[in-house]
Amino acid sequence: MTLSSLEMGILDILSGDSRIPYAQIAVMLGAEEAAVAAAAAALEEKAVLVGYPALIDWDKTAREQVQAVIEVKVTPQRDMGFDAIAERIYRFEEVKAVYLMSGAYDLMLEVQADSMKRLAGFVAQRLATIEHVLSTATHFVLKKYKLNGLVLEKKPEDERLVVSP
């Protein structure tokens, strides 16, 4: 899909901070606010701009949460390849991401649940039992360091001199 430089500019800015209002984006890109709003709407329509979720490190909260990365081997289906089986899997709300992979396995899932038991149950009872799923390998996430290009540990400090020539 070929996008205009305005559309690419909007995506660049929103990918860094989706709270920036259209009026400010317009100034930053040297465009009209109405044009930015229209372009953003078109990007949503084309499902290029899919959502605006905040990036949260839940590990710093009291909420219990377990995450795993699961490698899945499947049998692709005639005429539909991997798409139909991927859909069967991504419809589960525990599944946060699904990727088709090259290499030793076919699909990689990022799965999240509120306890280890729930997650284990999801894998054993739901995922592994789907027709065409041949095998699964579950890797639990122990700690997250960096997510979507952002380091989670601490807010980086500005170490520059306060005034310099």
Next chain:
Amino acid sequence: MDYQKLLSRTVQEIPPSGIRKFFDIVSEMKDALSLSVGEPDFTTPWNVCEAAIYSLERGQTHYSSNWGTISLRREIARYLSARYALEYDPEDEIIATVGASEGIDLALRALLNPGDEVLVPDPSFVAYMPCVRLAGGVAVPVKTGAEDGFKITPGQLRAAITPRTKALILPYPNNPTGGVMERADLEAVAAVLRGSGIFVIADEIYSELTYGQGHVSFAAIEGMRERTVLLNGFSKAFAMTGWRMGYLCAPRELAAMACKIHQYTIMCAPMQAQAAAEEALVSGFETGYAQVEGMRRIYDQRRRLLFKGLNDMGLDCFEPLGAFYLFPSIRSTGLPSEVFCEKLLREEKVAIVPGNAFGAAGEGHVRICYAVATEVIVEALKRIDRFIKSLK
């Protein structure tokens, strides 16, 4: 000891830096929003840092050639050729320096005889005038103004030239004004200098940060290479200020003189910084300078935001097309630059730099740096607006 009587008169006569004075004031205010820095907010790309670490691991802890490693100089030559159509021989026309700042000193000392005059745009970077003085020369400020985009015009140049004029410092894109000189502007300067014995010290440290047309190097103007000392470096384009890596390029006769000073005062630029700089150029060349371009695009967005914000609040602001500074006039407030900045700092906790720190002609202006996060710019604009309204 009567230090005043014993220490160098020349050094004592150099006035203290206006930046330093303001630094002391801002340092007291720990939580101020700082738009008063002169360096990128990006940290050095990790591949560049890693090259320095690797060079340590390999035990590269010795001197390099006075000129810098030949591999770095070859990369500099390739970069200048690819980006600015300049041809310098890496063997004896390029010196790796400790920042472009060292280059300023080398160029002046290699060129000046006692009493020689050097034309320095006013306002401009704080080091030129003191360095001219330390090199035994006489700095002659050439006043530039917003009406000419803070450029050096041929008329001003002709008026400032005397039989003692040895060099012109041409620092564009300019700190603190953000002014740039495009090809036609440089051609006009070249026309005045052609046939004269006047050299040009082209400090092009901000060459990668232009937001209109691409940068044109003065050395690329026809016939100007022979009289140009080109200074550039890694601080601004590659976010490497703390590494202190720059370079000086000049015709070999001149470069040999500069290298003589460099070899007796510095020996060579730090080895790890040289390794890092080489990686910055190699990876830049291989990726079409994608990292540089990414930073430039973000600076441009911030520039527009700050420029519009300042104009909306009624400050008379020239639109800068280079570096990462805005230099609005604050004359409409009736306050001198220093008073304006100090009041703004105390009342709204926003740090910016008084224009007169960059020369007498900077009075009535302030320098605002946009190498800060977008949300800092938005907040600073709110506070400056409130401050200006409070003055009315």
